[in-house]
Amino acid sequence: MNQPPTRNLWIEKGYEQFALFGPEYLSINRLSKELVLSRATFYHHFGDIEGYIEAILQTHKAAAKQFDSWCKKECNQFFPDIYVHLSQAKIPFLFTRQMFLHRHIPLYEATFLEVFKASSDTFALDLFAQQFDLPRNAENTFKLWITVCEAWYSRIDPEDLSTESMMALGKEVLASVLSLSPEKLHYLN
Template identity: 25%
Template structure:
């Protein structure tokens, strides 16, 4: 019976959305993935709009969990990278929100999620890039890196090697910036 509870439906839909975006959210696809009938979906959720709202709520809950893990990190490589790889589905979900932010609900969720995770992430970034004396630069760098990150990240590239190279390049950029001042 565990497969029939709402959480299984939400987690399954969350995974589908993270890979395919809102176009992938089809009742028959989700039902097939949880091995239930379409009517079972409607038993739990009145319609797709309610279900999508629950996915967005789930994402914000996941963002809080990730933020707590990020706050524990002392460095980018390997600690933060380990957290990011473990949060692959969440990052891909966030990427889909970013891509589809013309939808008001997706945009609001994206903004809240970014707010939630930014503090811990910026803290690690500031320490690791030695920007303690310039927190505004660290925050600006985070905003740029975030956009750039989501432009590049895919299900295939979101791994330790790619993230390590990404952050190494980011460090090089910051060190060149510091030298030029």
């Protein structure tokens, strides 16, 4: 079923604003002015800000699923393939990053974990395990993967999402984590 054009405009703009500036930037008044749409259309389509955020999160889940399918087909190795694809999907990537940064809010944490787990299961964990000759189905591999990703998400520069800078940070984080002695990695056992 096709969505009304004004509803899609609200969702597209809100999705972009959330990705670029975070959830605290979502203002019905600001969005209304930027879209040159009445606030009445917002309330007609979403009812309230919670309904709007839910629609934006559903949009992100669909975008993440599409990204996962694309990467499953196109990515053959961890370096550089994942980073090439991330640099081409900046808004969905930044949206995921915002959810990571705001994971103290249960709804954003749940959505972040759902999207992260789906990406891991679809393609990313396989490539990570293959790159470092780790067992794919081992719980420890997933723990290492999530540790690396959390460190990476917390340090990424949203102003420079080039393939090169994201990959350099990925390698830096991996080197740092993998350089820890086995005693320091006991929590992965």
